[in-house]
Amino acid sequence: MSTKASRSAARLMLAPAVILLLAWMLVPLTMTLIFSFQRFLPLRGGFQGWVGFENYARFVGSSAFWPAVQTTVLIVGGVLLITVVLGILLALLLDQPMWGQGIVRILVIAPFFVMPTVTGLVWKNMFMDPNNGLLAHLWRFFGGDPVVWLSDVPVFSIILIVSWQWLPFATLILLTAIQSLDSEQLEAAEMDGAPVLSRFWHIILPHLSRAITIVILIQTIFLLAIFAKIFVTTQGSFGTRTLTYLIYQRVLESQNVGLGSAGGIYAVILANIFALFLMRIVGKNLDR
């Protein structure tokens, strides 16, 4: 794109896509913003006047707000921890030469392609069911009392289910990162007298740092919005109500669109703070 003509032609060609994307993003955002300043109750006559920041104050002031934030942080943090740690270990394992490597790798990715709703239902009914679930059978086989997963350890159960779905994503990105490591570096470290653990700590882990940051960044943005798995398993009860789920309840269960919209704007701001924060880390990492 060197000449003036080709540059303006390029802009013209790009315009439809850019305009579509902008509209796609801006229209819902604007509508949410407008609703958040209204008292809007669809079942009780709809629009009932402008209320300024009252919805915002009420959303934060509600007794459900801080527990929801806490749950969100707990779930996101737990999933990140599990997926990154296990992802690194799995990636190291899959990097070893073995028979049937291609098939194993495809199988490892499989959970990522299962729809979130299906994931939730499969785990709820086939694994975690206290009577017929696989885990219940396993517990009984070893003479234990089956755990009632979704009501005894609900947050941990949700973390487990979400981790199962996101582990392949982390594994895949970390695996490609490991494969891009120059094998001569590992050999050099071996010659330099570094045992296996030191090689992992001093060579492999620093090499993976960029990939780990990217995994954390992308996953955080998606994990802040998990909804389906909670909806089909605990319905937000037993302390598994995340911020996203709280917003859903305000809008659909309490039929208070204004209050829910205010919550939505909070979520947007929160996600953006996260994104900015993480972008800076990634940016700093990419500089090197």
Place this chain on the structure above:
Amino acid sequence: MGRIVLEQVTKSFGDVTVIPPLDLTIEDGEFTVFVGPSGCGKSTLLRLIAGLEDVTSGSIRIDGRECSDIPPAKRGLAMVFQSYALYPHMTVRKNIAFPLRMASMSRQEQDRRVEQAAAVLNLTEYLDRRPGQLSGGQRQRVAIGRAIVREPAAFLFDEPLSNLDAALRVGMRLEISQLHNRLKTTMVYVTHDQVEAMTMADRIVVLRAGHIEQVGTPLELYHNPRNLFVAGFIGSPKMNLLEGPEAAKHDAHTIGIRPEHIKVSAGEGAWSGVVGVSEHLGSDTFFHVHDTGLAESVTVRADGDVRFSHGDRIFLTPRTERMHRFDTNGRRLA
């Protein structure tokens, strides 16, 4: 001390034998160069000595100690890799100190050795940079620094100059030779470039398909190549190898005569031919002479001020006493 003895060493990958049984002794303090065309097993041989590959059979002794089952770090060798293999997230200082840190050496001793190595290699002002901020030659020096600080029994170099541009390569060649003169440590150097081998080595090991074709000093190989392969491989430009009636005149299947051992004349000589391409180096000029009836092309060296044009008919006279004679199996005839 660093005397490396290889006895009946073999290496195969599955069914493919890369190194058939091989014996070799590298004397303490010697600069030995493994040279050969790509795929001749020279890098594999180096990796066997380093311990990065396991020998299939045979024994490797370093200073009399059997090493074929000892892990690389315990063999007391240091290696410089083709890609330098620097750790990109560590500063130059940390890169050089890494082997010392792995050996749990005290901080003061680490610092002292790093400073010393940096001074030897002119790296002092770059100690706090990362490898990504250095030029190719500097990275090369860091890799050498990382090898020096361990004070190893021997240095192993795996084509260390092949990623540098031509001018830098000549400079680094000199630096490595000077380093060897100063340290007097055994060095084993792998290259496919016979010029590097000739200029740096105390002894050259010419390899082909895992076999040692000849071992000797650069001039031994130049003056007395044991067979056709060594004759063709050592020397630049290549030795002219002639078969047929001309060779029969000298009771040989093949005769070899180096370009620098043929006299060029406009008027008279033993052979005649037509000048094809001329390569002017300033100091010397190489003529590729065709239609001699001896071979497709004969290369001759003349002084830089000898001028012939494309298509000129010239006369060539070989210096018979410098001629090499080979039998039908390519072996040198006495």
